[in-house]
Amino acid sequence: MSDAFRISLTDLRRQEGSLLELHRSIPAPDTFATALVRTIGDITVDGALQSVSEGVLITGTVECTTVAECARCLIEVEEDVNLDVTELYFYQDRAKALQESGDEEAEEVPLIENDSIDIEGLLRDAIVGQMSFIPLCSEDCAGLCSVCGERLADLPDDHAHEKDPSEMTALDELRAKLAAEEQGK
Structure with missing residues (x-):
């Protein structure tokens, strides 16, 4: 985890409905990639943090650029990505109460730790989850000549x-x- 992904909650009151604006630009790490597509440049996050009874709700948009090689003609393809994200980070006592009540998914919920949240997993899952399994420069890409190898x-x-x-x-x-x-x- 990088400190660039950690957001301090010290300025967000623990009163339900309290809001804190979020504006952050983070260099894209190497882990935000698949075998064929990777994120380049900065990841920009704009949104809000809101206190709710269970913890802190983060909502916002994520913008970044991905680059891949076309699976048919091998040229480099850049794509601007704009995604909406929403995630609830739980207070530790609320997550523990859910676990004690038998909620099996409560062990997987993101937690507020040391009065901060880590948004790396949220961003990685959102960005990598939308990446193409077969990147193409266009849907009708004809590929390469089988004899000379030219596009x-x-x-x-x-x-x-x-x-x-x-x-x-x-x-x-x-x-x-x-x-x-x-x-x-």
């Missing part, structure tokens, strides 16, 4: 390669091998 969108419509008739592809070689094996039976 098809950058090539003319009549792009083609002449195939040398004496040149055997791996598929032709496999087909010939299987035919020979079949004849040898």
Whole structure:
């Protein structure tokens, strides 16, 4: 946990309905990523902290930029992300009361510790959760030419390669091998 993600609650009264504005810009850590997509630059959080009977409710928007490589043509794709977040951070005594009442999910709730909250998990889950499993530069991306490897969108419509008739592809070689094996039976 980084101190950049820790928000002090000392200025927020513990009286229900009390509000504290939240404006923060945090450098995106390496952990805000998947195998294909990562967050770059700063993560901006704008919102409010509100005292409620169980703890502190955080609501707001998160803005950041993600970057990935298109799964079809391999160009770098940047995307501006704007998300709404909401999370309730529990006072420790309230979370303990929930656990004692048999609430099995109470062990997983985010807690207020040392009069502060840590929003790293909230932001990571929101940002990484919206990342694409298969990033694309566009839905109709044609990918790469299977012969020359160039991006098809950058090539003319009549792009083609002449195939040398004496040149055997791996598929032709496999087909010939299987035919020979079949004849040898």
